[in-house]
Amino acid sequence: MSGQVYFEDVHEGDSIPALVKGPLERIQLVKYAGASGDFNPIHVDEVYAQAAGMKSVFAHGMLSMAFVGQMLTDWMGPLGELKRFQVRFSAVAWPGDVITSTGTTVRHWEEKGEGLVELALESKSQEGTVTVKGAACVRLPRRSA
Amino acid sequence: MVGRKSLPAKNVIERGAIRRFAEAIGDPHPLWVDEDYARSTRFGGIVAPPTFAVSLQVGSNVREGLPIDLTKILHGEMEFEYFRPLRAGETLFCQAEIVDFYTKEGKSGQMSFLVTETRGVDANGELVYKSRSTTLIRS
Numbered sequence: 285m286s287g288q289v290y291f292e293d294v295h296e297g298d299s300i301p302a303l304v305k306g307p308l309e310r311i312q313l314v315k316y317a318g319a320s321g322d323f324n325p326i327h328v329d330e331v332y333a334q335a336a337g338m339k340s341v342f343a344h345g346m347l348s349m350a351f352v353g354q355m356l357t358d359w360m361g362p363l364g365e366l367k368r369f370q371v372r373f374s375a376v377a378w379p380g381d382v383i384t385s386t387g388t389t390v391r392h393w394e395e396k397g398e399g400l401v402e403l404a405l406e407s408k409s410q411e412g413t414v415t416v417k418g419a420a421c422v423r424l425p426r427r428s429a
Numbered sequence: 430m431v432g433r434k435s436l437p438a439k440n441v442i443e444r445g446a447i448r449r450f451a452e453a454i455g456d457p458h459p460l461w462v463d464e465d466y467a468r469s470t471r472f473g474g475i476v477a478p479p480t481f482a483v484s485l486q487v488g489s490n491v492r493e494g495l496p497i498d499l500t501k502i503l504h505g506e507m508e509f510e511y512f513r514p515l516r517a518g519e520t521l522f523c524q525a526e527i528v529d530f531y532t533k534e535g536k537s538g539q540m541s542f543l544v545t546e547t548r549g550v551d552a553n554g555e556l557v558y559k560s561r562s563t564t565l566i567r568s
Contacts (some may be wrong), residue, residue, distance in 0.1 A: 305455060312455065319446075319453035320484045336500035346483050350454035353479035357458055362470045366479055367518050370508035398458030 288361035290390075291424040295381025296399045300403065303355035306382040308343055313379070316347045342376040348383065348416050349373075352405050355385045356420055363425040371405065371418030382410040387420070399424045430527055431494065437524040438488030440549075447477045450484055475517035482515060482558055487547055489524040497543075497566060505542065506563040512556055521549045521557060528561075539568040553558040 315328050322344055325332040326372055333341045349371050356366060377383055384407065391402035407416035442466075451461035459466040460476055499533045515521065529544035543564045549557045 314451065315449075315453040319450040321486075324502075326500060332500075346480055346507065347454060349507055350456070350478065350480045353455065354456040354458070357456075357460070362460065362472075366511055368508070368510050369479055370506070372506045373489065373504050376503075402477070 288363050289359060289424060291401070291426045294389055294392055294401055294424065296392050299403075300355065300359040300387040300389070302335075302384055302386045303351060303358065304382060304384045305351045305354075306377075307380050308377055308383070310341060313343055313347070316344055320344065320346060322346070338381060338401050342378050343381075344369075344413055345373040345376075347406060348377050349418075351383055352385045352387075352407060352416060352418060354407075356403070356422065357386060359387070360422050360424065365423040366420065367400075367423055368421040368429050369418070370420070371416050373415070374411045374417055375415045377409060377415050381415075383407050383415060384410075385416070385425075390419075399426050430530055431456045431483060433491050433527045435487035435491045435525040438486040440485045440521045440523055442477065442485075442515055442517055442519050442521060446484065447475060447481060447517055450481050451478055453482075454478065472516065473516060474504045476514035476527055477517070479509065479511070479535070482509065482523075482547070482549060482560060483520065485523045486524045487550065491525045493529050495543075501567040503565045504562070505565040506561075508561045512558065515549070516555060522551075522553050523547055523549045537567070541566040541568070554562070 317323050317328050326336055327341055327344050330341055387403045387405045389401055392406045393400055403420045405418040410423050448462050456478055461478055525545050525547040528546045532539055532541045545562050547560045551557050
């Protein structure tokens with residue numbers, strides 16, 4: 285968590301601070317199953333996951349999305365407001381993976397006096413595999429306001 | 430199947446549930462856990478991280494009775510639209526609906542796409558969030 289970012293300080297093409305998570309541990313998948321209520325055994329039961337043809341258990345997609353959400357809330361500060369947040373899961377994240385999430389401002393505009401920013405989002409594993417691609421729209425406070 | 434809705438479920442957003450969710454995702458932001466800090470912000474108290482809404486009950490499983498093999502499903506896409514953050518202590522009524530189902534031929538055979546939409550409404554009847562989830566079902 286850092287200070288407050290303001291609409292006037294952001295420009296199209298700017299990157300926001302990346303967030304590195306992991307290495308992912310199996311225990312985190314168990315905790316996430318409990319906290320989210322998603323008990324699909326493919327995320328927590330190695331025997332079941334392998335019987336289903338996977339090399340091991342793997343992270344819930346929503347855990348990968350939560351990492352991106354953490355990057356966004358860290359960046360936008362307590363006065364920022366997340367309006368829309370969308371992701372596509374392009375590959376699963378495995379135990380041991382280190383996931384780096386990044387975001388870039390692709391649009392910066394005013395609407396009804398509000399300062400809005402559209403971000404392109406991506407997460408990659410240490411091997412460069414893209415696990416998540418997405419977009420978010422954030423309202424940022426204005427210095428003048 | 431499209432148009433099938435879950436029964437709306439009443440969820441009381443518990444502070445402990447938010448804390449456990451934040452711990453599980455490894456997000457130490459004080460807005461999720463630190464009452465004193467959260468009270469000093471414009472939210473006036475603890476709020477939930479952006480993806481917390483997935484943990485809420487939607488009353489009944491809209492997929493129930495559908496021939497879905499848990500070993501063949503993958504989460505394809507997820508989208509949230511937020512009208513305000515979810516606050517600790519508040520009550521939300523959540524309801525899911527199947528809004529689309531289609532099948533495509535892919536490289537590795539047939540793939541079906543199940544799209545559900547969930548809406549969370551507060552005690553005043555105001556929409557707090559909408560989410561849209563696409564599940565891929567391999568054949």
